[in-house]
Amino acid sequence: MRTLIFAALLASTTLQAKVLVTVDGTPVTSEQLEQTLRSSPFATQYPGLDADEQAVLRRDLLQRLVQAEVLYQEARRLGLEQDETVRRDVAEFETGLLAQKYLQYLRDRIEIPAPKQAEWRRRLGTDLDALAAVRSVYVADRYRQAKATTLDRLRQRYGDLPETELLARGAREAGIDVSAQVAGFRRERLIQRLLERKEKEWIPDQSVLRDYYQRHPEIGRVPERRHVGQIVVADRDTAWALRRRILQGESLFRLAKQYSIDPYGRQHAGDMGWLPEGSAMPAIEAALATLKDGEISEVIETPKGFHLVTIIERKPGEQKPFAAIGDRVRRALLLERMPAWLAEVTARHRIVWTAADQASR
Incomplete structure (x- = not known):
């Protein structure tokens, strides 16, 4: 969990460089930011980003450095050096x-x-x-x-x-x-x-996690997955004409390769792959929810055009028991409580941004 939330919180010694921000008087410098950037998973992608994207990434990494310094100062405040x-x-x-x-x-x-x-x-x-x-x-x-x-x-x-x-x-x-x-x-x-x-304070024992799971059963919900076929065309009349042809025995997939205006669908002959329940646009999701395997939908209108969809096969959803997803429940609880606690901790420490860096916050 700590790795999940704080993977980018890197500890660096203070170097002689431009001070970007101080936390309780301890500087976070431009050199620390550069070191963090070089060691981050984004290092190889950074040169290919445009100026705005680079600024967003640098700002995010700087905020994480500041957060790491805040947590370090909080640990010292609590005397954990003697732990x-x-x-x-x-x-x-x-x-x-x-x-x-x-x-x-x-x-x-x-x-x-x-x-x-x-x-x-x-x-x-x-x-x-x-x-x-x-x-x-x-x-x-x-x-x-x-x-x-x-x-x-x-x-x-x-x-x-x-x-x-x-x-x-x-x-x-x-x-x-x-x-x-x-x-x-x-x-x-x-x-x-x-x-x-x-x-440990939040989760003293497994009963806390079990209670949390009871209140949030969606954590254990595995949605149904459907292997979907689709045609998208630009007008309703064409869609109805294609539907009639399919009902008369023509292949939706052959027609999708010829007529679909969706680039992916045309390239893959209408085979949209396996889609989890709830991942499609609302109108399409509503149609899929009532379709039997192999059945062709009515014409569905969305902002992208007029659709015909079918379900080739499906894998049923399930509700996983707590015993199978205890770690997932733990992560969910911690992710829920962490932001408020971080805000509380941050408020206890004096953070001063340099004037030159105010615009990047």
């Missing part, structure tokens, strides 16, 4: 990251002696794949030796600690700094913890 779960998770993240960096440090220090490389070139010539393979085997072998030797040394110094903890201590000895990454993780974890606590 045992947060402290444990941050410590585990730091230890794991240090261990990972130290292993890479050990691998990066492996050098292949020049005589060994010369020997390989004499033996393998210009076979680049073979040369790459022997280098890889050599580095992997030396890396295993270096790791084993290093762990033995660290155990002698620090005792029989878990391997990850030993490697983390080795990283600290080597001066490896992961403070920026840890700060970013801590920030993200504080926001997550705030949301976890709010979710």
